[in-house]
Amino acid sequence: MSGHEGDRGLMMHWAFDEGSGASAMESVTKTVDEIHYVFNNAEFTDPCTPPWRQGVAGSALLFDGYSTYIAHSVHGEEHNGESEFLSALSIGVWIAPRTYEWGHEGKLAAIVNRYNNKTRQGYLLGMFRHGSWSFQIGLEGGEWKEIWAPDGYELPKNEWSYVNAVFDGEAGEIKLLLNGTEITSAAVPRGSRIAEAMDTDLFIGRNNHGSRLAEVFSLHMFSGIMDEMKIYNRALSNEEAAAFYQEVLDSAHGGVRPKLNYDDIKLDRIPLLTDRHRPQYHVSPPAHWMNEPHAPIYFDGQYHLFYQHNPQGPYFHHIHWGHWVSEDLVHWRDLPVALAPERDQLAPDGIWSGSAAYDAEGLPVLFFTAGNDSASPNQSVALARSTYPQDGDPDLITWIKHPEPLIVQQKGMGAFGDFRDPFVWKDEDGWYALVGSGIEGEGGAALAFASQDMLNWTYKGPFYQADIQKFPYLGPIWELPVLLPLGTDNKGDSKHLLLVSPVGKGADVEVFYWIGQLEKDELSFIPDQEEPQLIDVGDFHFTGPSGMVDPKTGRNIVFTIAQGDRTSEMEYKSGWAHNGGLPLSVYLRDDGRLGIEPIQExxxxxxxxxxxxxxxxxxxxxxxxxxxxxxxxxxxxxxxxxxxxxxxxxxxxxxxxxxxxxxxxxxxxxxxxxxxxxxxxxxxxxxxxxxxxxxxxxxxxxxxxxxxxxxxxxxxxxxxxxxxxxxxxxxxxxxxxxxxxxxxxxxxxxxxxxxxxxx
Missing domain, CATH: 2.60.120.560 (Exo-inulinase; domain 1)
Known part of the structure; x- marks a missing residue:
């Protein structure tokens, strides 16, 4: 578009057409800006520059969500007097978000910004929870003005969108346009001006005032691909924005909105394959954060395993369900995120641990802990179904959440406010669930529920609770209860294995177990010995249990998280945190003890x-x-x-x-x-x-x-x-x-x- 009317008033332009390297040129002033990126100077893996991808025109820059950003020093803006104020400002940019941020402290994940939140100066264009987005400006005189995209105009993940934010002080208007069409506007006083934030750089992909997490992570950073960012000191008309949008469509995309290949935007594990500390035959996310793997299930010739995941960076925040699939429990393929927090009343704040089971038709279903901070308690048991009946996809990539929680904790049902990690199984009589909780003042407990239809559940009371006076290390709350059948012992008695993970004050966070009897009528558990045992003695490296009965072999298989045991600083530098342990086969030995072996595969x-x-x-x-x-x-x-x-x-x-x-x-x-x-x-x-x-x-x-x-x-x-x-x-x-x-x-x-x- 260079050299024609569209460039009038163009102050800054990043075309992102470099296609490689660790710098990007602002083409109006020919300023070359460094791209900050964690692996530019990697300590543990081979250094590499930020990933570049196919853009809407030429190449585009992929922002990793926690370390990638550009700091542009706006030269010559120790202007004199008048130019410290902008009577008009327009921003146009193509973006494809990969994830949405949680929105800690109400702040935006910045696309581009140069603002001072104390003096209420400058401007900020960014995204918020669940794909919502906003343009915010500080007007002369100290008024802070925000305009938000209306419901229904969220920016979709893994797709290109063309975003325009326009401030027209003379006309007294601020507006947002999406894909060349105005979606909302608001009035400001005629003659308004933006007060420039003279004391700060312009940041692309990072908030000028981002919150800190664990002292090293800056929140509110953009995750995804960005291309063709232009900033004008005049107000673009709707017709111009529509023409810019159409020009990109016509130039290389046959008149339709540019398509994005998922493989171009997904988290990429290749830079981490040479990390000298990152395990290579243990299951792990492609990058960033995981905690426990869970919800293993076998279906249509493949094993599915899910995991707690923050796709934004290698830190614990805004948890999703990651997803792997395998034919042999050893070689895993990365699949797209299976469940993500959405703008709903079910789980807007996190999709926490759970399990998988089969419905009445034998199709896999996921039971998860729905995180909703506006509810009390903020955790309930919820369900998601695969779209397999419609699309026949053996990878089970797409899941639809049941709109209502299945089980909501009531007062008197365990320790109120701690109610999570449903473990569900099915037999000829129906469905059964254990939920991690505690008994007020008495210590951790697994709570039992039963259902005839998988949707309506009856509370049966505590499945098992231990004596916290005798075993204080079992803590006030249990997470991740797992029950697996061990068959009959040499006396002919039927035995089960109960696993739990204690948390809370005084708890030893390990995987404890009991061998005992399932009393199916009361839905309770009687251990052979009161004192719990440990599977692993490595001290907080083998945690977060989940388990399944393998339909192919009849084995009981246990999955765990292998804790990384590193500081946040090391996790920042590395770009990853934690991985799965090796899958274990657990069984009842002839001597009555629990046998554990890594799987033969x-x-x-x-x-x-x-x-x-x-x-x-x-x-x-x-x-x-x-x-x-x-x-x-x-x-x-x-x-x-x-x-x-x-x-x-x-x-x-x-x-x-x-x-x-x-x-x-x-x-x-x-x-x-x-x-x-x-x-x-x-x-x-x-x-x-x-x-x-x-x-x-x-x-x-x-x-x-x-x-x-x-x-x-x-x-x-x-x-x-x-x-x-x-x-x-x-x-x-x-x-x-x-x-x-x-x-x-x-x-x-x-x-x-x-x-x-x-x-």
Whole structure:
């Protein structure tokens, strides 16, 4: 459009036609602006510049939602007198949002802004909750004027929209246009002027006054693609805006609105594949934040697994349901977000954890915790159905929420205000649900509900609650209850497994379990032993349980989050937070104890076999181990203690032993431990100290099954306990292994394989 009437009054123009690199030119003044982006100078992955995409004309810039922005210093605006005020201002820009922000403190996620909220000067064009958007200006004299897009004119995700904001002081009007058409206007006093915010830069993609979260994250940043931003010091007419819109449609898009390929805007995991700490065969979001994976279900030849996800950045905020699909529980594909907060009365503030079950027709349904801060309590149980009956999509990409909550907590139904994480199952008699809560003054509890039609639910009372006086670490509230059938024991009694995750004051946030009996008539649980057990002794790295009975094999499979154990600063720098643990098969052993094993399908990831040995002394085995290095390995090891009181293996060792992590069994204390006192020298990482817990081997040799996956270390001991931990060595040569003992243990056997990435 250069060189014609449309450029009259053009003050600034970013065409975003660079197509590569970390800078963008403002073409009126030929100023080259740096694009701030977390991986321009990456610490843990290969440095790379911001992603560029196909735009509406030429290329466009993709903003990641938490680190990408442009700060433009408006030169020469120490103007004299008059030009500190604008009698007219127009902004035109093409945008395709990827996510919507929650809107903390009522602030906008800025598309472009240069304002001072204290002095009420300047202007701000940005987005708010659920796709709403607004243009806001500070008028001479201190009045702050806002105009909002009316309902029905929200900016859709993953689609191009052409947005215009126009202030005409002379005519006394402010207006918004969407795709070349005026959608709303408001009057301002004739002769009004915008008071320029002289003390601040112009920001694209970041709010001048963004709130801080966890000290390092700036909220209110734009997530998505932006192209062809123009700012004028005159008021564009509706006809001009319509002509600009049509010109783009006609120039390269056959007269229709530009189409956007979802693959161009989705979160991209490629920059993180070379992150030396990010696991590569554990399931993870493409980027940004996850907490627990949940709602596993098998349908039409595929496993579906969902997860708590913030697509805006690697921090906990405004939670959605991410979605993966797999044919083998090992290799997963990223799918679009399955459930997102929407402008409704059901879950506008978050889609929190839940589970999946089958409806009467055998189709998958999702049960989730609906977050609505305007309701009391702000959490209820809700339902979403797949559009599979209409579209036949085996990936189950699209889900429609049932408009009303299914179960709303009443006073006297558990601890009021804590009511979440429904676990639902179906049998020949109907549907059953456990909901995480507590009993006022008595500690955590799982509450039981039953339904004949999946929509109308009856409260049956507490399913199980523990004695908080005896077990204070079980806390005031339980989250994520899971019930799985274990079959019959050797006496012929039917057994079930109950898993919970305690939270709240005094709680030990781990996965605790009981084996016991399901009393189906009362819908209650009687544990064989009152004291709960731990699956994992790694101390807050194995949390957030979910589970399913695999229809293909009949196995009980448990999924967890593997906590990242890092500071917010490290998560900011890395661009990701947390991942899933390996799927576990859990079963009732002949001795009545719970057996746990990583699923057998993981063997498909084995690459080169690096070592195989039998009946070696410590010295002989370590000599052979000297050639084996890696941070993506599977290790099977059996050690006979001999005269050793402590024995185990060091992993992620530097050649000089400056950094190393020791997995050790203490025969005298019957404890399985990890010693991370030498794990890392990096000043920003938290991993340190010694963690572990009880493991009774009853005279057996120590049999370890270990998975190393970059920062992940998972060790399974004798099929009885796991120990999950995280390691972030500072040195890139922390790749060695060494068997260790305080005496002369015998290395009965050892096998090591390279492991392959699932992505």
């Amino acid at each position: 993981l063997e498909s990831l084995r690459g080169t076999k690096r070592l195989s040995l039998q009946d070696k002394s410590l010295a002989e085995a370590n000599l052979l181990l000297g050639d084996v290095q890696g941070d993506m390995l599977e290790i099977q090891l059996e050690l006979e203690p001999g005269n050793a009181g402590q024995l185990g293996i060091k992993v992620r060792c530097t050649p000089d032993g400056e950094e190393e992590t020791l997995l050790v069994y203490d025969c005298n204390e019957a404890k399985f431990l990890v010693d991370r006192t030498k794990t890392t020298l990096h000043p920003g990482e938290k991993c340190s100290g010694i963690q572990g817990g009880k493991l009774e081997l009853l005279g057996e040799n120590l049999k370890l099954h270990i998975y190393l996956d970059r920062s992940m270390v998972e060790a399974y001991a004798n099929g009885l306990k796991s120990l999950t931990t995280r390691v972030y060595p500072s040195r890139k040569d922390a790749l060695g292994l060494e068997i260790w003992g305080d005496g002369e243990p015998l290395v009965k056997s050892m096998e090591i394989w390279d492991m392959q990435s699932i992505w």
